Amino acid sequence: MLSKLTGGKLYDPANGINGDTRDIYIRDGKIVDPPADSEIVHRTYSLDGKIVMAGAIDMHTHIGGGKVNIARTMLPEDQRGSARPKTDLTRSGGGHAIPSTLAAGYRYAEMGYTSCFEPAVLPANARQAHMEMADTPMIDTGGYAMLGNDDLLLQLISEGAEQQTLNDYVAWTLHAAQCIGIKVVNPGGINAFKFNQRALDVDDSHPHYRITPRDIVRTLSRALSELGVPHPLHVHASNLGVPGNYLSTLATMEAAEGFPIHLTHIQFHSYGAEGDQKFSSCAAEIAEAVNNQSNISIDVGQVMFGQTVTISGDTMAQHANHNHAHPNKWTCMDIECDAGCGVVPFRYRDKNFVNALQWAIGLELFLMVDDPWRIFLTTDHPNGAPFTSYPHLIRLLMDRGFRNDLMGQIHPEASAATHLGSLEREYSLYEIAIMTRAAPARILGLSDRGHLAPGALADIAVYHQHENPERMFERPMLVFKQGEVVVEEGRITQPVKGATQVVRPEYDKRIEKLIERRFERYHSIGLHNFVISDDEMAEGIGSQVNIHACKGSRT
Amino acid sequence: MSALTLKLKHSLSQRLDMSPFTPAHLAGKKVGEIASIPLWLGNRRVDAAELFAIDGKVTDQIVIQSESDRLDGIGAGMTSGKIMIEGKAGAYLGCGMRDGTIQVSGNVGVAAGCAMQGGHLEIAGNAGDFLGGAITGERQGMRGGIIILKGDAGDRAGDLMRRGTILIGGNCGDYCVSRMVAGTMVVLGQCGEQAGMAMRRGTLILTRPPVSMPATFNDNGRHHLNFLTLLIQSFKDQPPFSNLAERGNQVHRWLGDLSCGGQGEILICY
Numbered sequence: 029m030l031s032k033l034t035g036g037k038l039y040d041p042a043n044g045i046n047g048d049t050r051d052i053y054i055r056d057g058k059i060v061d062p063p064a065d066s067e068i069v070h071r072t073y074s075l076d077g078k079i080v081m082a083g084a085i086d087m088h089t090h091i092g093g094g095k096v097n098i099a100r101t102m103l104p105e106d107q108r109g110s111a112r113p114k115t116d117l118t119r120s121g122g123g124h125a126i127p128s129t130l131a132a133g134y135r136y137a138e139m140g141y142t143s144c145f146e147p148a149v150l151p152a153n154a155r156q157a158h159m160e161m162a163d164t165p166m167i168d169t170g171g172y173a174m175l176g177n178d179d180l181l182l183q184l185i186s187e188g189a190e191q192q193t194l195n196d197y198v199a200w201t202l203h204a205a206q207c208i209g210i211k212v213v214n215p216g217g218i219n220a221f222k223f224n225q226r227a228l229d230v231d232d233s234h235p236h237y238r239i240t241p242r243d244i245v246r247t248l249s250r251a252l253s254e255l256g257v258p259h260p261l262h263v264h265a266s267n268l269g270v271p272g273n274y275l276s277t278l279a280t281m282e283a284a285e286g287f288p289i290h291l292t293h294i295q296f297h298s299y300g301a302e303g304d305q306k307f308s309s310c311a312a313e314i315a316e317a318v319n320n321q322s323n324i325s326i327d328v329g330q331v332m333f334g335q336t337v338t339i340s341g342d343t344m345a346q347h348a349n350h351n352h353a354h355p356n357k358w359t360c361m362d363i364e365c366d367a368g369c370g371v372v373p374f375r376y377r378d379k380n381f382v383n384a385l386q387w388a389i390g391l392e393l394f395l396m397v398d399d400p401w402r403i404f405l406t407t408d409h410p411n412g413a414p415f416t417s418y419p420h421l422i423r424l425l426m427d428r429g430f431r432n433d434l435m436g437q438i439h440p441e442a443s444a445a446t447h448l449g450s451l452e453r454e455y456s457l458y459e460i461a462i463m464t465r466a467a468p469a470r471i472l473g474l475s476d477r478g479h480l481a482p483g484a485l486a487d488i489a490v491y492h493q494h495e496n497p498e499r500m501f502e503r504p505m506l507v508f509k510q511g512e513v514v515v516e517e518g519r520i521t522q523p524v525k526g527a528t529q530v531v532r533p534e535y536d537k538r539i540e541k542l543i544e545r546r547f548e549r550y551h552s553i554g555l556h557n558f559v560i561s562d563d564e565m566a567e568g569i570g571s572q573v574n575i576h577a578c579k580g581s582r583t
Numbered sequence: 584m585s586a587l588t589l590k591l592k593h594s595l596s597q598r599l600d601m602s603p604f605t606p607a608h609l610a611g612k613k614v615g616e617i618a619s620i621p622l623w624l625g626n627r628r629v630d631a632a633e634l635f636a637i638d639g640k641v642t643d644q645i646v647i648q649s650e651s652d653r654l655d656g657i658g659a660g661m662t663s664g665k666i667m668i669e670g671k672a673g674a675y676l677g678c679g680m681r682d683g684t685i686q687v688s689g690n691v692g693v694a695a696g697c698a699m700q701g702g703h704l705e706i707a708g709n710a711g712d713f714l715g716g717a718i719t720g721e722r723q724g725m726r727g728g729i730i731i732l733k734g735d736a737g738d739r740a741g742d743l744m745r746r747g748t749i750l751i752g753g754n755c756g757d758y759c760v761s762r763m764v765a766g767t768m769v770v771l772g773q774c775g776e777q778a779g780m781a782m783r784r785g786t787l788i789l790t791r792p793p794v795s796m797p798a799t800f801n802d803n804g805r806h807h808l809n810f811l812t813l814l815i816q817s818f819k820d821q822p823p824f825s826n827l828a829e830r831g832n833q834v835h836r837w838l839g840d841l842s843c844g845g846q847g848e849i850l851i852c853y
Contacts, residue, residue, distance in 0.1 A: 104720030114626070357722065 346370020
């Protein structure tokens, strides 16, 4: 079957198309070259000047895995408070800050998102994470496996193991956990927490292994680069949320020694300790460092005001913040001695100095980092805000007047402490398309999506032109998933299932002997029960696997 | 002038969510509109008129006639008026109610009066488990109002209760006032095993010792507590609870649960 989308205005930055009117042809779920005149077009969508973009990609959103479920069970009021009744097509779901799998999948699709990536898949919990993501309808998913606090890696680094051994271990982890990238959370810090350490800066020595977070970041970023994994090391840097932590962030950038790294939710890592309240914005310093170092990419983790819940593998930071829990309930726990987990519900208030400045710092970063290919639109769902606030965030970036109006409503000292009012930049639709489509696809190595050239999957979002970008992005006119219309006028018209995106770098299988010995001695399950096979993904877990190519060495 | 009467036409194959039928929610509606209110029956939506014979005028009173124990959530979140149930009620009766009155002539299911914040809930029959308890996953149960139960209660009555009064005329199951934060409960009959388990504060007034108490309760001896006179006086319109006055104000007092701070008390009137 051949379909044609005619008369739409395309925003396709990967192919340099900026608002040109072009036709798109779809066959068998993919975008194809214009067919010969003799061919019959079965279905024509006349779009008449509507905005056409590739389906959006959220490269950092917590939608699956143990801690998400802990947050759901901890906050039954969140599920009850925003119920989504079942319809003839869709099943019931609920939740605002931490939606159920079904509600999350439906709502993402209703905003034009077609692929989402869970950034904290603990290998020991990967099975649960993939099951939850398989249960999330409408979108393709993938995960980043967490390393850097597991005892095997830390021990190998401390024993001075060869880089090749570490590369093999990293590659094995990607295979075993069916993931597309590697994330390190508070390098070494979660592990140090268990040795009663309550802070670990980039050059502090781990109390047991006598290595530093700097060593871990360097080793892992080098490993991914040498393995040719497209997504650079995904780093949740040291000292999250601590005033003055921008120095740790700059040191983490330096620790990569030129290898590509991605610093995630950097808003939480851009704080100074100046001023009466000993809390200030260092967005300018961070933005300058990002602008000057082309190996670095970031996502923001914008804060929005309202109730949410913070969920993180960073036990150290979550334990430090538990006094701020609202409502007053929280948990921190160890997971299989591999990493940690902390869930702390939180309400960001615009009349609170710190929260208001966090909001401003996020926006400063968006506006001060020049290259939209290296900065991504995230709220670190649900840590800064639920993902449902993306349309509002897009309006903040595209509309300076609106931004300045809201600045008048926040804590007055915070609005005096930020440069936000003087930043004149307004994002264009083209730049929004880069941040939410083209750039995430590129940095994850997903050549089959994020653009509209022939050969790409027909994951397409069509929006009504509207002067208010929030209205425009919260309700697409049409969303195509692999060529099928799945959403019309912001309502699901056809429920579909996504697939799991992975990479499979090559490695020396001899590493499995070493890992197996460790499993036999220390782990609660055997190695063979730990590894998730393709058959299990397809049959047990219920999500097909799409393998994306790794590059040759990128030295 | 007769109150709005809903008579269940036939027995139900699934559980029915009755929460739309509160006086405040029905106020200003015509009987015809009420007939077409959609109700969840299991996972299907059906119009009210398919299940109920609806009769009378819309006032601030509703009469429900049912011999089914599957009508869940009657009076949930109600803020005013009166609901009279002639027959049985299902689970979550008066869940989260803030004000108004519910009277039931028969037995009710689990979690009656759970998360109740105010109002008056009277049950002539027996109640299931978790009377005046919490909504699943919440940390606080009943927060205000009064529950008067003439029959027996199931297990864990007053679980996580925070404020308000529960009067039980019959017996009470195991783990009575478990995890109670505060509030008052009176049981005239026999209490089961482990009464007061994990109780933090609050008062449980009994007429005879429970079958057992946690080991973390301490004997505090016999006392004359004058507040009991005042408390029991407040039940003067509520026989048989008003009869407690005949026992005087001497009680045997136990303090616990020491595993949770130990500021709760079990008072046994002789």
